[in-house]
Amino acid sequence: MKFTEEHEWIRMEDDIAVIGITEHAATALGDIVFVELPEVGTEVTKDEDTVVIESVKAASDILAPLDGEIVEVNEALVDDPGKINEDPLGNAWIFKMKVSDMSPMDDYMEEPAYNAMIS
């Protein structure tokens, strides 16, 4: 699993990247009450606003960490956005994408580096 400075995590399952937000991000956002997911099939480019999540405090964008195509979204979050607070690194993955350019992965952090950044 790799981590971005935007507090997202990326887990590779073969050539599919699974993306979510970190526990640190979920805690900082507070209780999440709304998730707006992209359409499956959407082509996204790195750093493009892809998902909107809103907490009791404010709205935030989740960026696509890589170039590629959205292949699956976690529909369960739409009805129960609070899952992101409960299990941000597991069941509350947000979207999956078929990656067309893996090279940015080299720049993303391993867990110790991410933990150092947020500490």
Add this chain to the structure above:
Amino acid sequence: MSDLLNTPLFDLHVELGAKMVPFAGYAMPVQYPLGVMKEHLHCRESAGLFDVSHMGQVILRPKSGDVADAALAMETLVPVSVAGLAEGRQRYAMFTNDAGGIMDDLMLANRGDHLFVVVNAACKDGDIAHMRAHLSDVCEVVEITDRALLALQGPMAEAAMAALVPAVAQMKFMDVITVASDFGELWISRSGYTGEDGYEISVLNDHSVALARALIADARVEPIGLGARDSLRLEGGLCLYGHDIDEQTTPVEAALNWAIQKVRRTGGARAGGFPGAEKILAQLESGVARKRVGLLPQGRAPMREGVDIFESETAQTPIGKVTSGAFGPTIKEPMAMGYVVTENADIGTVLFGEVRGKRLPVTVTKMPFTPANFKR
């Protein structure tokens, strides 16, 4: 936060794990470890304790000794009946300006030989200057700085408070009492800002921490931060000054007509005589071009302050704007209030809020969003 003022409860908030934020010049708890959503729900289901010591507490003491003189003087600043307020009773009021706009909203109590006023933190310096400028011939205007203000709100508030001060059980909504207690003399009103039953308790600074500790020692009571205070008041349909009402909105546009008693309206015994009376009384007679309404987004996307409201999905010009919007933890859906043109303000009208470039349907709805739970 070094330039910020602290309430007497600051150390207690920190000890309880609160996240402190700047608010109206004070370091205030926005949430405790429970979090905004659970704090909100706990208050609706049991009881919540709020530190509202940043608010202004002011006594208007009549120089004549007769509270009626202070009441009549205060009527020159607010469009409500102050002279008609019985001893031991409180009511909602607002300072108006010459254009009929709202300078602040406030609570006003008749405490026998004086009036007691509670005003918003952000406005208190201006309010006190305003009262001194206009009331000093008749009243001594005394800012109370040796007292904290706590609010205990929720269906279990009576049981929790009566365990410490039995006399509160006898109070009805909007009653005020002065009572001796283990925490010194308390000035208590049965009112609040959540739509729930409960109390606001003015307590001497030196006793405030002990009272707060005694209340949260009750398993039914949790401390509640400003985050949940905002979602609670919005579900309760209550205005937040500086957002839902301000100097550009009149009480009639703000749908606060209920706060203007007949005696102050055209034809009443003490009609007019407050700033902006001509405009406000005319609006009461012939209506307003826009008004404050409740808005329920049909989807799950919250519509926050500043969202433009349109008559249709394609209309070019907005007909309104959201002034407060959030997710309602009790109603489990987003809610908002805002101003729309009166032709589009009927309950049930479907309008469209523009969120991130998309027009989303929103229904004009009666407020409060949650039923009020007052002890009448």
